[in-house]
Amino acid sequence: MTGSPLNPRDWSSQPAYIDSAYRSTALRGPTRSLIPAKPALSALAGPVFGHDLLGELDSNLTLNGRKDNDPLGERIIVTGRVLDENGRPLPGTLVEIWQANSAGRYIHKVDQHAAPLDPNFFGGGRCITDGEGRYRFLTIKPGAYPWGNHVNAWRPNHIHFSLFGHHFATRLVTQMYFPGDPLLLLDPIFLGVPEKSRNRMVATFSIDETQEGYALGFVFDIVLRGANETLWETHR
Amino acid sequence: MSAGKPALLGQTPSQTVGPYFAYGLTPQQYGYAFSSIAGSTMAEASTPGIHIRIEGRVFDGRGDAVNDAMIELWQADSNGHYARDHGANSLFRGFGRCGTGTHAESKFWFDTVKPGVTGQRQAPHINVTVMMRGLLLHSFSRIYFDDESSANVTDEVLSCVPEDRRHTLLARRVADGVYRFDIHMQGDQETVFFDL
Numbered sequence: 204m205t206g207s208p209l210n211p212r213d214w215s216s217q218p219a220y221i222d223s224a225y226r227s228t229a230l231r232g233p234t235r236s237l238i239p240a241k242p243a244l245s246a247l248a249g250p251v252f253g254h255d256l257l258g259e260l261d262s263n264l265t266l267n268g269r270k271d272n273d274p275l276g277e278r279i280i281v282t283g284r285v286l287d288e289n290g291r292p293l294p295g296t297l298v299e300i301w302q303a304n305s306a307g308r309y310i311h312k313v314d315q316h317a318a319p320l321d322p323n324f325f326g327g328g329r330c331i332t333d334g335e336g337r338y339r340f341l342t343i344k345p346g347a348y349p350w351g352n353h354v355n356a357w358r359p360n361h362i363h364f365s366l367f368g369h370h371f372a373t374r375l376v377t378q379m380y381f382p383g384d385p386l387l388l389l390d391p392i393f394l395g396v397p398e399k400s401r402n403r404m405v406a407t408f409s410i411d412e413t414q415e416g417y418a419l420g421f422v423f424d425i426v427l428r429g430a431n432e433t434l435w436e437t438h439r
Numbered sequence: 440m441s442a443g444k445p446a447l448l449g450q451t452p453s454q455t456v457g458p459y460f461a462y463g464l465t466p467q468q469y470g471y472a473f474s475s476i477a478g479s480t481m482a483e484a485s486t487p488g489i490h491i492r493i494e495g496r497v498f499d500g501r502g503d504a505v506n507d508a509m510i511e512l513w514q515a516d517s518n519g520h521y522a523r524d525h526g527a528n529s530l531f532r533g534f535g536r537c538g539t540g541t542h543a544e545s546k547f548w549f550d551t552v553k554p555g556v557t558g559q560r561q562a563p564h565i566n567v568t569v570m571m572r573g574l575l576l577h578s579f580s581r582i583y584f585d586d587e588s589s590a591n592v593t594d595e596v597l598s599c600v601p602e603d604r605r606h607t608l609l610a611r612r613v614a615d616g617v618y619r620f621d622i623h624m625q626g627d628q629e630t631v632f633f634d635l
């Protein structure tokens with residue numbers, strides 16, 4: 204099935220594949236030019252995920268790993284809209300997240316950072332955007348962690364995001380950062396993105412989303428490639 | 440391409456999937472207590488079509504197998520219909536996900552059906568997304584089949600690829616129903632990746 208062709212990826216907003224400041228890119232980023240696909244191929248619709256795949260607590264990370272107590276750390280609400288470049292909301296699209304706990308430790312078996320695991324926190328979650336393209340997670344603010352890329356290298360606080368959009372080509376994996384984090388300007392992964400578009404990955408604090416006596420609110424809107432409207436009009 | 444109305448909003452940049460995606464994106468495969476939205480088993484025994492396994496490894500620029508990559512497949516059913524097309528086999532969703540961190544040789548594998556032809560000038564193919572630590576923006580590729588040579592020569596995407604690199608997109612039949620598709624991120628055999 205095909206939808207309308209997409210605008211091209213905005214390469215001027217993307218990180219380069221090989222970035223000398225982020226060491227692991229040296230052997231893993233493709234070195235040859237990408238082969239341009241015909242614009243019509245970008246119209247291929249992507250997979251659809253239904254609510255039947257989700258568990259009741261999937262978007263509540265303060266509960267979905269809870270054993271016998273509340274997870275430790277600062278409760279936060281992370282919410283926003285998934286939009287296309289034309290400002291249209293994308294309803295019904297899957298948003299998956301994963302993150303470290305408040306001490307900066309992932310539950311992943313490979314993470315050996317000497318910070319405690321929280322027996323009541325798992326760190327993975329997901330939801331499907333509503334009719335206005337909105338998603339909402341309740342979670343714990345993730346801690347910073349060291350990552351060995353260079354001397355005294357620390358990742359800023361971040362939440363990993365995975366999105367699909369409505370097309371195969373709108374797939375996006377990104378990270379959400381927190382405003383005012385002093386580690387941002389020392390982080391090669393964040394700095395790998397051109398300066399003009401870096402702030403699109405930084406959430407804003409919102410007193411309106413903050414819940415009285417309970418949790419701080421952060422808003423993170425995500426913009427995926429949109430339909431090329433000119434082409435769409437002529438092909439109708 | 441002709442410019443449409445200027446976009447209102449800037450595209451959110453990509454970041455690496457990092458080393459710790461497994462408990463969020465492929466939890467069941469890695470043994471975490473969280474259900475997976477998709478996995479390696481894309482077809483059930485009852486799914487119509489030719490049942491095949493696709494397996495392979497991801498190699499870095501030094502030729503080492505990558506053990507923290509994640510591969511996603513997106514394909515049509517055996518009749519050439521994608522899952523939300525009218526008439527698509529409702530048992531077959533066409534989407535699979537596999538990490539390379541649970542197999543002793545860092546393999547990924549998918550049990551699926553051979554896709555049908557989706558349209559004119561299209562040989563049977565599977566869309567591939569590759570992610571890993573150290574890859575700041577995922578890579579798009581395509582799997583074609585080495586036993587479809589007459590269809591492959593008519594394919595409009597393969598024909599955009601320089602002839603001497605087309606073989607990097609061919610899954611090789613290594614046993615009955617088993618195809619091998621290795622992904623080389625760099626080097627002489629670098630897999631063709633598309634700007635989709």
Ligand SMILES: [Fe+3]
Pocket residue numbers: 358361363457459
């Ligand atoms: Fe991380």
